[in-house]
Amino acid sequence: MDIERIIRNAVFTGYGLPDVLTFLLNGSTDVGVLKACELEHLIDEGTIKQDDFEVIGEKTTSELKCRVSTNLYPDVVFASLPKAPSALVKAFSVSLLTMPKVGDGTWGFASDFSTVHELYRTLRLGPYEYLRHLTPTALLYEYRYVFYGFLALLLLALFYIYAVNKLVRRRTKALQVALEKKERAQEEARNVQERLFQLEKAGIVQELSAMFAHEAHQPIASLINYSEGLKMYFSQNKEKEDSTVSEALEEMSAQAERLSQIINRVRRYARKEKRLLSPVKLNEVAETALNHVVKTRGASKIDFRIKAEEDAYALADSLEIELVLVNFLKNSIAALNDKNGARVEIQIGRQGVFWKMSVLDNGKFVSADEFEKLSQPIRSRKENGLGMGLSICKVIAENHGGKIMFERRSSGGLIASILLPQLNEGKQNGN
DSSP states (O other), X not given: OOHHXXXXXXXXXXXXXXXXXXXXXXXXXXXXXXXXXXXXXXXXXXXXXXXXXXXXXXXXXXXXXXXXXXXXXXXXXXXXXXXXXHHHHHHHHHHHHHSOOOTTOOEEETTOOHHHHHHHXXXXXXXXXXXXXXXXXXXXXXXXXXXXXXXXXXXXXXXXXXXXXXXXXXXXXXXXXXXXXXXXXXXXXXXXXXXXXXXXXXXXXXXXXXXXXXHHHHHHHHHHHHHHHHHHHHHHOGGXXXXXXXXXXXXXXXXXXXXXXXXXXXXXXXXXXXXOOEEEEHHHHHHHHHHHHTTSTTOTTSEEEEEEOTTOEEEEOHHHHHHHHHHHHHHHHHHHSSOTTOEEEEEEEEETTEEEEEEEEOOSOOXXXXXXXXXXXXXXXXXXXXXXXXXXXXXXXXXXXXXXXXXXXXXXXXXXXXXXXXXOHHHHTTO
């Protein structure tokens, strides 16, 4: 059968009159489409006879007992009228939903008409009628040479774009490599120049330190002698004794003595004398360092604390370790800068075979760039600093078989630490 001819001359009766059978009986049409089971229903009523019509392409297997030519479109559908009682609709729906499966047939509420739409698409009717007049295959065949030319141009353009992009990537990569080499060379030159400057600076500071130690030894000794003389004078003249003056003399004498020890240490370094190390209790060193710092400028508003283990002993030079802690403490005080709730804590604990002496503060958050600069301790951010403090601390730690290290605190602030080898119990007792 020529489907195109049949569809071209199709008449849709809907539910009106004359119906499909009327058109067939009067010879107006050659073929008609009825609902499933409508033919058997009309025969049972006696409206038509059994042999009045012929079923075209009858299917031998069907879900229904009626004669059909195609699949059911859209299969068996149940619906309710608008005025149907809700109780009846509910009971009928429950019956349908709980009914066991019967054969291969399917049924459903009026919701899915995909099979009907597929039939319309296949027959190119209704909303898909435009497919009969305009198809991609027809267009492609009609304008095939235009499409071939466009496809060739498109392929040529894609190949050109690919070739240009490949060349650009190759040249860009070569340029990046050249720029990276240039930047590395410039960075190496800057580092070498900076290193030479640092070495020159360190040498000058070393010479000046030796000169200062030599020249300052005598004035410091005189200062100690004068303070001791004043103390003797007040001790012999009780009526002239003043508690404030006596306290100031004691502090002046202690600080002068400490300064004298530092100068003597510098002089020994200059003469390259061998250092004598002895068992040192680290928490006592921490307390001494803290006592020197709490009286300095900017320390009055800071909460200082010490958290240390009692048996923390190391073979060390107590004055040198004290200098390291004092340097850490002063840096923390400078970083806090009169902050409200400022807190500095000295912690001494074990880390493997080392004692870890740490100074923690709650200053501002240290950025990655600022933290990286700590690996170059010769640089100074203080207006009156030479930039040698952390360098000296590093040398002192290494001379004791340890090292200094820094850590950033996630809540803000910095942890500066010195690691010193632990001293066993036998050596603590001098054995």
